[in-house]
Amino acid sequence: MQRGLNYRRRQLWPPDTQGPAPWRAQQFEDEVLLIQEAKKECRGSWYLPAGRMEPGETIVEALQREVKEEAGLHCEPLTLLSVEERGPSWIRFVFLARATGGILKTSKEADAESLQAGWYPRTSLPTPLRAQDLLHLVELAAQYRQQARHPLTLPQELPCSLVCQRLVATFTSVQTVWVLVGTVGMPHLPVTACGFTPMEQRGGIKMAILRLLQECLTLHHLAVETRGLLGLQHLGKDHADGICLNVLVTVAFRNPGMQSEPPKVRGENFFWWKVMEEDLQSQLLERLQESSVVPVNR
Numbered sequence: 001m002q003r004g005l006n007y008r009r010r011q012l013w014p015p016d017t018q019g020p021a022p023w024r025a026q027q028f029e030d031e032v033l034l035i036q037e038a039k040k041e042c043r044g045s046w047y048l049p050a051g052r053m054e055p056g057e058t059i060v061e062a063l064q065r066e067v068k069e070e071a072g073l074h075c076e077p078l079t080l081l082s083v084e085e086r087g088p089s090w091i092r093f094v095f096l097a098r099a100t101g102g103i104l105k106t107s108k109e110a111d112a113e114s115l116q117a118g119w120y121p122r123t124s125l126p127t128p129l130r131a132q133d134l135l136h137l138v139e140l141a142a143q144y145r146q147q148a149r150h151p152l153t154l155p156q157e158l159p160c161s162l163v164c165q166r167l168v169a170t171f172t173s174v175q176t177v178w179v180l181v182g183t184v185g186m187p188h189l190p191v192t193a194c195g196f197t198p199m200e201q202r203g204g205i206k207m208a209i210l211r212l213l214q215e216c217l218t219l220h221h222l223a224v225e226t227r228g229l230l231g232l233q234h235l236g237k238d239h240a241d242g243i244c245l246n247v248l249v250t251v252a253f254r255n256p257g258m259q260s261e262p263p264k265v266r267g268e269n270f271f272w273w274k275v276m277e278e279d280l281q282s283q284l285l286e287r288l289q290e291s292s293v294v295p296v297n298r
Contacts, residue, residue: 032122032138033099035070036115037130044115047130048137058236059155063095071117072105079152081140082295083229083245087201088163088194088208091243093155096141150228150292158233159240163194165208168230169249170284171262171272177284178262178272180216180251190270191244204298209249216270217251217263225250228293248293 034046049070053062060077067075077097084092105117120126122138129135143149167190169180182190192212194200200207206226213224227248234243253259262272275281286292 030122030142031119032125032141033067033071033073033117034120034126035105035117036126038110038112038115042130045128045130046126048134049117053236055241056237058157059093059234061236063093063097067097068102070105070114071102072109073099073102073117076100077154079144079148079150079154080229080232080294081137081144082297083232084297085205086298087204088196089201091163091205094137094140096144149290150294153229153231153294156231156233157235158244159235159238160233160242160244161240162242162244163205164191164242165194165205165245165247166191167209167212167247167249168284169213169251170288171251172285172288173260173262175281175285177275177281177288179275179284180265180270181273182270184269187273205245205296209247213251216265216267218266221254222263223250223252223254225252226296227288227291228295230287230293245296247296248287250288 033049035049037043037045037047049067051062051066051070053059054065057065063077064075067073075097077095079096081094081096084094104119105114107116110116118126122142125134125138167180169190171178171180180190182188190212192208194205194208195211209226210219210224213219227250229245230248231246232243233246235241251263253263265271275284
């Protein structure tokens with residue numbers, strides 16, 4: 001990636017039962033696609049199709065290329081399942097997707113990308129596994145297919161030059177929602193760039209959220225929680241290979257007592273906007289109460 005960013009993806013998907021026979025034979029709804037690793041350090045072990053993005057690619061283009069190279073199949077992403085991060089220089093996207101065509105790679109087509117690919121029931125995966133975190137991701141996909149916790153969410157192809165976050169920072173009280181708004185220029189949702197200092201690398205992208213909120217709020221008596229992603233944007237072309245994460249954040253008093261108004265804002269660069277439009281308010285409350293967002297994990 002440009003500027004040394006190391007975006008990775010993992011993908012797993014149910015088979016499309018309407019697909020062509022070369023990759024459809026004897027598949028069931030509860031199967032997951034795995035590939036057998038060809039890399040020296042993990043040769044022969046099994047894992048989900050995964051890999052680094054290449055310069056100029058969008059996230060979806062990279063996903064589809066990796067699946068084709070490692071498994072021989074074409075695929076369509078359905079939704080982000082989760083995002084993993086270890087600071088702004090290491091971000092990994094986990095997708096739920098479905099196969100749409102192609103021919104499943106066999107051991108006769110083994111190459112430097114993988115030795116072979118296969119569909120396996122999620123309760124009977126081949127061994128050895130490259131890493132045990134695969135099991136959590138398979139269960140996450142199964143749970144989402146049974147009951148979706150967040151709406152279908154895919155990357156939006158919009159340019160961004162930095163690794164940054166757009167905050168939907170909320171305060172709620174008795175079915176009322178306030179959203180933190182920036183006042184410099186036109187009113188807008190606050191945006192904060194993720195820094196690459198050692199401290200921010202260790203603290204992850206949540207450090208950038210705290211850094212922004214410290215500008216306008218007294219945090220020692222507040223509880224700040226990152227709920228997850230409402231969406232993300234990335235383009236990957238024309239030197240716009242940054243990413244903007246649209247993050248849902250809650251701000252609450254550690255000892256609420258009789259507090260029904262949001263905490264006071266310091267300075268003139270931010271204010272709390274009371275959401276009066278009923279449809280928007282109900283959507284925000286639903287996202288907050290049901291944790292209806294793409295989870296972000298470290």
